[in-house]
Amino acid sequence: MGVVTARDQQATNASSQRAGPRTAAPQSGFAPWKNPSLPPIVRFEGITKRFDDFVAVNDVTLDIYEKEFFALLGPSGCGKSTLLRMLAGFERPTQGKTIVAGQDISDLPPYQRPVNMMFQSYALFPHMTVEGNIGFGLRQEGMPKNLIAERVDEAMGMLELRQFAKRKPNQLSGGQQQRVALARAIAKKPRIVLLDEPLGALDKKLRQQAQFELMRIQETTGTTFIIVTHDQEEAMTVASRIAVMEKGVLVQVATPGDIYENPKTRYIAGFIGDVNIFEGTVSAIGDGCIEINAKDGYQFKTRSSEPVAVGQQVCLALRPEKIRIAHEQPASAVNAIPGKVEDIGYLGSISHYHVRTAPGERVTALRANAAHTVERPISWEDGVWLDWPVDAGVVLTG
Amino acid sequence: MSAKANGLGRWYVIAAPYLWLLIFFLIPFFIVFKLSLSDVATAIPPYIPTFSWSEGIGKFISQLDFENYTFIFGDPLYVNAYLSSLKIAAISTVLTLLVAYPMAYGMARAPRAWQPTLMMLVILPFWTSFLIRIYAWIAILKPEGFLTMFLMKLGIISEPLQIMNTTTAVYIGIVYSYLPFMILPLYASLEKINPALLEAAQDLGSRPWRAFWQITFPLSLPGVFAGCLLVFIPAVGEFVIPDLLGGSDTLMIGKTLWNEFFNNRDWPLASAVAVILLLVLTIPIVLFQRQQQNERESGR
Amino acid sequence: MNKNFSWFNLTSITLGFAFLYIPILLLVIFSFNESKLVTVWAGFSTKWYSSLLENQALKDAAWVTIRVGLVSATVSTVLGTLAAITLVRMGRFPGRTLFSGMIFAPLVMPEVIIGLSLLLLFVAMGFDRGFWTITLAHITFTMCYAAVVVQARLQDFDKSVEEAAMDLGATPVNTFFQVTLPIIAPSVISAWLLSFTLSLDDLVISSFATGPGATTLPMKIYSQVRLGVTPEINAISTILIGIVTIGLLLAAYVTKRQTERSERERRKAFGATG
Numbered sequence: 017m018g019v020v021t022a023r024d025q026q027a028t029n030a031s032s033q034r035a036g037p038r039t040a041a042p043q044s045g046f047a048p049w050k051n052p053s054l055p056p057i058v059r060f061e062g063i064t065k066r067f068d069d070f071v072a073v074n075d076v077t078l079d080i081y082e083k084e085f086f087a088l089l090g091p092s093g094c095g096k097s098t099l100l101r102m103l104a105g106f107e108r109p110t111q112g113k114t115i116v117a118g119q120d121i122s123d124l125p126p127y128q129r130p131v132n133m134m135f136q137s138y139a140l141f142p143h144m145t146v147e148g149n150i151g152f153g154l155r156q157e158g159m160p161k162n163l164i165a166e167r168v169d170e171a172m173g174m175l176e177l178r179q180f181a182k183r184k185p186n187q188l189s190g191g192q193q194q195r196v197a198l199a200r201a202i203a204k205k206p207r208i209v210l211l212d213e214p215l216g217a218l219d220k221k222l223r224q225q226a227q228f229e230l231m232r233i234q235e236t237t238g239t240t241f242i243i244v245t246h247d248q249e250e251a252m253t254v255a256s257r258i259a260v261m262e263k264g265v266l267v268q269v270a271t272p273g274d275i276y277e278n279p280k281t282r283y284i285a286g287f288i289g290d291v292n293i294f295e296g297t298v299s300a301i302g303d304g305c306i307e308i309n310a311k312d313g314y315q316f317k318t319r320s321s322e323p324v325a326v327g328q329q330v331c332l333a334l335r336p337e338k339i340r341i342a343h344e345q346p347a348s349a350v351n352a353i354p355g356k357v358e359d360i361g362y363l364g365s366i367s368h369y370h371v372r373t374a375p376g377e378r379v380t381a382l383r384a385n386a387a388h389t390v391e392r393p394i395s396w397e398d399g400v401w402l403d404w405p406v407d408a409g410v411v412l413t414g
Numbered sequence: 415m416s417a418k419a420n421g422l423g424r425w426y427v428i429a430a431p432y433l434w435l436l437i438f439f440l441i442p443f444f445i446v447f448k449l450s451l452s453d454v455a456t457a458i459p460p461y462i463p464t465f466s467w468s469e470g471i472g473k474f475i476s477q478l479d480f481e482n483y484t485f486i487f488g489d490p491l492y493v494n495a496y497l498s499s500l501k502i503a504a505i506s507t508v509l510t511l512l513v514a515y516p517m518a519y520g521m522a523r524a525p526r527a528w529q530p531t532l533m534m535l536v537i538l539p540f541w542t543s544f545l546i547r548i549y550a551w552i553a554i555l556k557p558e559g560f561l562t563m564f565l566m567k568l569g570i571i572s573e574p575l576q577i578m579n580t581t582t583a584v585y586i587g588i589v590y591s592y593l594p595f596m597i598l599p600l601y602a603s604l605e606k607i608n609p610a611l612l613e614a615a616q617d618l619g620s621r622p623w624r625a626f627w628q629i630t631f632p633l634s635l636p637g638v639f640a641g642c643l644l645v646f647i648p649a650v651g652e653f654v655i656p657d658l659l660g661g662s663d664t665l666m667i668g669k670t671l672w673n674e675f676f677n678n679r680d681w682p683l684a685s686a687v688a689v690i691l692l693l694v695l696t697i698p699i700v701l702f703q704r705q706q707q708n709e710r711e712s713g714r
Numbered sequence: 715m716n717k718n719f720s721w722f723n724l725t726s727i728t729l730g731f732a733f734l735y736i737p738i739l740l741l742v743i744f745s746f747n748e749s750k751l752v753t754v755w756a757g758f759s760t761k762w763y764s765s766l767l768e769n770q771a772l773k774d775a776a777w778v779t780i781r782v783g784l785v786s787a788t789v790s791t792v793l794g795t796l797a798a799i800t801l802v803r804m805g806r807f808p809g810r811t812l813f814s815g816m817i818f819a820p821l822v823m824p825e826v827i828i829g830l831s832l833l834l835l836f837v838a839m840g841f842d843r844g845f846w847t848i849t850l851a852h853i854t855f856t857m858c859y860a861a862v863v864v865q866a867r868l869q870d871f872d873k874s875v876e877e878a879a880m881d882l883g884a885t886p887v888n889t890f891f892q893v894t895l896p897i898i899a900p901s902v903i904s905a906w907l908l909s910f911t912l913s914l915d916d917l918v919i920s921s922f923a924t925g926p927g928a929t930t931l932p933m934k935i936y937s938q939v940r941l942g943v944t945p946e947i948n949a950i951s952t953i954l955i956g957i958v959t960i961g962l963l964l965a966a967y968v969t970k971r972q973t974e975r976s977e978r979e980r981r982k983a984f985g986a987t988g
Binding site for chain 2: 720731796827828838943954962966
Binding site for chain 3: 104126128129132135136137141143153157184186187
């Protein structure tokens, strides 16, 4: 569609300026959650929500800070949407308090809360124009007409919607509708914008552009964004911090980098990115490293940030990109296991190698396809060695 | 629920239709029941006892009895009227289904562009007066009516047809008037069926006729069920059709009730007839409500 | 499922619609018959229509019927819309099962029972029977149809649209008038039309609920039909059928034009930019 191209350009510009650093090392200076004297803008205090005997959200306590782009991540049915809807006021917590900017808003109806939401279905008013939709919230405040027009125009400008001002929602493409929904949510300049799977209906390419657009809007307006998503890549891309939920419980709250590098549980390790898991027991502890007797007979040496005891059941989680794969046995590797290549997933710049080890376990390793490789290429049925250093893996006790 | 947050306003919305239905739909049934225990009298209103505060509730209750019920069950006329109503309603329901199913099936398979028009054509008679549509049949069915003239011209019959004022005329009348009520739910359930299911069945070796019985028909059963109840329940208590098209030998309980009330002015007996009719219809009505409820829940 | 539209399908549709429409057509045709016999054609004439105009009792009955229809359809649409909202949007509340029971039962309840029970209520309450008791009775049974019509539309539309309005600061009342009502408006209009037609049509319930002095058109027609078939009844029936048909066709035409227009605008919008 021709409409999006101008905007695409901008989205791509925005992305090139600020992609990279976000996932690896979240904006160097911005870490309000590390500052104990700073009050959070949103505080969930022991929030529980029950529907009959189903516990959708179970005793969640969580602080979110001003100007954060905070993601609630989890599979469908994990309670993330319910938590967001309780903040918007559509659901009442069975127990617990919701505090926004120091004020307990648990008993306020949705229309008196200082938050605005962007809905998964966009929920645009079908009988109003784009302008009418964006100005709806302002009209509720009884703002003077010329001021409303100004603010609507500002929001339309920010999202490149001016040319569609007089159109009805059903005359817009999916991407345009999505932008109207966002414009409507920010038009009132709320302190907090809630986004419930905001990009779920877009196709993959449009979705990536929209993610960068969300980040751009969040930064220019300086608003706190809270996004609910089941897409881990999306959460990693946009968020300053991610809260992973499973079955109504908060499992881990951390920056995207932290979650990827130091997942707290096996579940998170598997949910975010690919991972190889070796189960075993701790056999020795010493000099900052521990030794693990894996179930299938191998012995691994690895660093552990988790305090463990000898004899404890643990898992060693290894990201595929941290495993080296070679034809020859490495001379001085701490952890090395032989195997046979069963499958190769060629993805262009990289390849996935699925290797079957002697005891029958399947391990995935990843290697960049550099063109100047002098080595003989690895192919199906080749005997190979996998090895990794002591600091490659993460020890999981949960 | 979105509206839960705003307590009081919510109750206003609920209260208006709720109270209206309580007063004008539910409470009247209790009055009917009470009256069915009273006796007929030549007074205004034409029954005793009437409740008065001065005499107290004890005396009032002591005058109520089940006399009307024992009378109804003792008189074969009433018992037969109930049985015959159920029989006529049941037969008409089956006939309506037999007429409606091929129509609904044809509509569901018709080209997409025709479907709104066909729907419209089914709904249109439903919006035109019931009474007028029954009236239209009198001119057709009477001995010197259109049907006789048409068939005599074709030489199929030589004597005038004797359909008017018989139970057959009542069947025709019920099938005709209730046809839209059967077609609409049938069409709705047939139209929902994914054509890929039939393709899959045929791909797996099922011949069209078998595919119909194994796939289409079972999936249309909710529509069949809803349609049958929509026809059967009101047909049991039908008054206009047996009154205008039926004969003196056509016993239907709606007509009996009407006669007791308007001609004999026996309000208590008419009430007792109504109470028993209601009890007879309780099971189908409850089934109907279940079905509507399910429809709504699944529509979510 | 529109595959293989066969001869069998075409035949069953054709025969079915012939069955539905031939009686009505005959009735309409013979309302223009010169002869007093309704089954033998004796030439075209509109004399039965002019004789209707001179029939004061019939005109009175028509006027009563229209007034009852206007008042009861309006009240029943309001109550029915509230009932639909209660059914679809209010979640659970004490007595919900009873409530939905009272909405759906009148749809199938034999009219003689509804009529009798309402009459006994009016007698017990000491109401003067006539125009207002008929109207009350009609509101009661038509509001259930209105509720079902509106409910179907409410169920279809995305609840988050209402949530969005409240999220943007609209109170529940504002949300209803600014968002919900405009969206469900077509169904509210059809609910009104249906209530009006049902009220116009009703014989049995009106016969119970009425008192001396208030006779509706169906009651009048019924008492004449009992005496036999006359071209005059054909004429009045034709007028009633004509009104309903024109109304429905008009409604269908308007909806069709609306959808066509929005479809055109849609196409234009995408054609111009993409």
